[in-house]
Amino acid sequence: MSRENKPYKPDEDLGFLLWHTNMLWQREQNRALDSIGLTQTQFAILAALNSLLQRSNSVTQKAIAERSNTDTMMVSKVLRTLEKKVIIERKQHNTDTRAKCVFITNKGVKIFQDAFEVATKSNATFFNKLSDENRFRKELQRIIQLDKSLIK
Numbered sequence: 001m002s003r004e005n006k007p008y009k010p011d012e013d014l015g016f017l018l019w020h021t022n023m024l025w026q027r028e029q030n031r032a033l034d035s036i037g038l039t040q041t042q043f044a045i046l047a048a049l050n051s052l053l054q055r056s057n058s059v060t061q062k063a064i065a066e067r068s069n070t071d072t073m074m075v076s077k078v079l080r081t082l083e084k085k086v087i088i089e090r091k092q093h094n095t096d097t098r099a100k101c102v103f104i105t106n107k108g109v110k111i112f113q114d115a116f117e118v119a120t121k122s123n124a125t126f127f128n129k130l131s132d133e134n135r136f137r138k139e140l141q142r143i144i145q146l147d148k149s150l151i152k
Contacts, residue, residue, distance in 0.1 A: 025126055032122035036115045037085070043115050044068055045078045049088065049102055050112055060099045087111055 010016040029040035038046070048068035052059040061079060065072040079102060082088045087108035093099040104112060130136050 028122055028126050029119060032118045033115055036111060036118055038111070038115050040119075041074075042078055042082060043119055045070065045075060046082065046087065046104070046108070046112050046115070049104060053104065057103075058093065058101050059103075060093065060096075060101060062099070064102065082108070 010020075026040050029043070033040060033043055045064060045068055048064050048070075049059060052063055052067055056063075061075055062072060064070075064079075065075040068075065079088060079090070083090060086105055089103050089105055090100040091103065093101050127133055127136075
């Protein structure tokens with residue numbers, strides 16, 4: 001039985017479309033956040049840190065990597081950059097001498113608030129193109145939840 005080779009059509013490939021859309025979204029986020037002096041990746045790491053600090057005052061690099069679903073080496077590199085900009089600071093962990101806790105500085109709090117506002121406006125503009133934003137959000141949440149349940 002012969003199999004007919006179908007020509008590849010990127011515009012019909014969900015993976016390609018998701019990747020391409022993500023690249024467009026990141027470009028828009030980077031443009032918007034550039035006015036604050038942050039990249040989209042730096043903002044994402046800062047947002048993860050902010051979220052974790054609302055529940056604990058002992059946030060480690062590992063926790064940030066887990067929360068942001070990002071490689072620990074990438075998180076380390078971004079934290080070094082944010083530390084040089086005096087947006088975050090790292091202090092020795094109280095009980096684990098190998099770990100450092102990460103905190104947002106006063107300057108970092110202001111930058112995060114400004115960045116959050118800018119990113120939110122950028123998202124609203126970008127996702128305004130969707131015919132059903134609520135359904136899109138729910139589908140993305142469902143995919144993420146299914147992925148999390150498979151990992152456990």
